[in-house]
Amino acid sequence: MQIEERRNERAEIMNQEIRDAYTLWLCSLKGLGSASLYRLWKESGEDPDFAGVWYRMAGEGGGAGMTNRLREILRRGRKESSPQQLMEQLLNQNIHFVWPGNPCYPVRLKNIPDPPFALYFRGRLPEEKQPSIGIVGTRMASPYGREQARRFASELSAGGMQIISGMAKGIDGIAGRGALDESDASFAVLGSGVDICYPKENQDLYEALCERGGVISEYRPGTEPEARLFPPRNRIISALSDALLVIEARERSGTLITVDCALEQGKDVWAVPGRVCDAKSAGCNELLRQGAGVAVSPEAMLEEMGYRTARTGKLSQSVRKTKSPVDRKAQKGTVSYTELEKCILCALDSSTAQSVDEITDEVSRKMHRSCSFPELLRAMMKLAAVGAVKEIRVGKYISC
CATH class of the missing domain: 1.10.10.10 (Winged helix-like DNA-binding domain superfamily/Winged helix DNA-binding domain)
Incomplete structure (x- = not known):
């Protein structure tokens, strides 16, 4: 009986790998964005083999009801590459691929307003049952902001939190490094393909995340960083986070886009207070005026979020590091x-x-x-x- 079960398990794993390869092929086609891919999947009744069906239909010249535009996209895509070749190229670059039909697709992303259909990553994805905090802020951090980013990321990570950031220059990059000082639970969501490090000054952080934590993107490998790609990735940072912490942000900072995403997703937002005369803290101070959580210390955050008691400093059961x-x-x-x-x-x-x-x-x-x-x-x-x-x-x- 066990032999038969193992055979069935291996067969199911192989079937998932085949489905992933066909879906990767579909996601690689120029002209099909996340919304179109979701529509095709939903129209199939969320059939796990839907991409393979489209691949075969492309070889047969299309099907009833297929638009001329879609028919041409599929025909051109089938001519240019095969699912097996694309998956092999990806794995040779140590890049992994998941989509909503794969059981490894993050649950935290499934119920946001605009979830990514394709997700590429190097390293690993955040653990579903371990709490996580997103840390974002200005690229032009002050000495105060740099110190707070390192302090909060390091101590929150030591407290059992996964740290999610954008690996940008400034607060994001400092937070990613601070988390790695205490654990391997540090992750970055990129505004480029996962095979491209941006900014170059964070190359050491990028390599450490690939080895110990993870780098994640909804953009195809090879996608160069562009200004238009960064705002959409912010919704993934907030979605993978159970709460968002802002450390230094100007009044009209791009960081506040991530705050808007977090609030839309129903996440708690915290801010580190700054001097009232400091322009770099104007955005944080305004968030506090509007009711954001006051992040006076990592320990106070953990206590208020229910993960630690201030008196004993011990982790709660949900994040305590015990043997399984x-x-x-x-x-x-x-x-x-x-x-x-x-x-x-x-x-x-x-x-x-x-x-x-x-x-x-x-x-x-x-x-x-x-x-x-x-x-x-x-x-x-x-x-x-x-x-x-x-x-x-x-x-x-x-x-x-």
């Missing part, structure tokens, strides 16, 4: 687990009960394939039998 259930069971040496069972244990914790649907989604993401309900239920029953998980309410589980 898998590690604890392995130490006892009493039970061996399948890959699926390990993923289930990693998805659960002892304090927050989760439904089967929530567990299924998390396990599918970790295993890079879809996990069926019967398959999950069999694994859950085995784990419950050995005392690794417990059903505390109907359909709600915790780890033991």
Whole structure:
């Protein structure tokens, strides 16, 4: 039975890789933007094989209802490249690709007003269950702003937060470096392809993020940085963040675009106060006047957001760095687990009960394939039998 399950798992992984390759091909076609790609996917009923269908239709001269413009885009694209070639080129550059039909696509992006259809990254993506804070600010930072960016990023990172920034000159770049001083949970969203470092002065940061954290973009590899590409990427910075922190921003700063995105997405906005006579802090001070959270210290932020207590300085359960259930069971040496069972244990914790649907989604993401309900239920029953998980309410589980 296990051999058959493993065969099915490998087959599903291969199917996902094939679907990703065809979707990558579709996303590479000039003339098809994110909105068009979403429309084609939705019209297919969110068929995971929709891109492969379009590729085959292009080879057959198109289908009923296809516009002449779309027919020409597909015909030209099929002539210029193949899905397998494009995916091989991407992997040779250590670039990964996800889209909404891939279980690794970030959940945080799915419900924003204008989610990116394609997402390219080097390194890795932010963890779904680990809290994150976006840090943005002026490119022309003062000594005060530079020190606060380093301090907040470093201490928030030490407190278990993932740090999201734009890797721009100034506050963004300093925050990215400050986070790496304490952990590997530092990520940058670029206004270019992920294979292009901009600005060049952040080359060392770019390389460190690729190796330890991640660089992310909705733009195709090879896309050069242009002024028009930076405002749209700001919505991804705020979407990947559970809250946004602004450190030094002028009254009409481009940083405030990210603030608008965060507010539209329902995220909390914080600002570091500055001198009332300092033009570089005018935007932050105005945000505070309008009701933004007052970021007087990283510890106060963590406490108010519910991740740390000021008295003990200890992390809350949601971000405390403890051994996973898998590690604890392995130490006892009493039970061996399948890959699926390990993923289930990693998805659960002892304090927050989760439904089967929530567990299924998390396990599918970790295993890079879809996990069926019967398959999950069999694994859950085995784990419950050995005392690794417990059903505390109907359909709600915790780890033991």
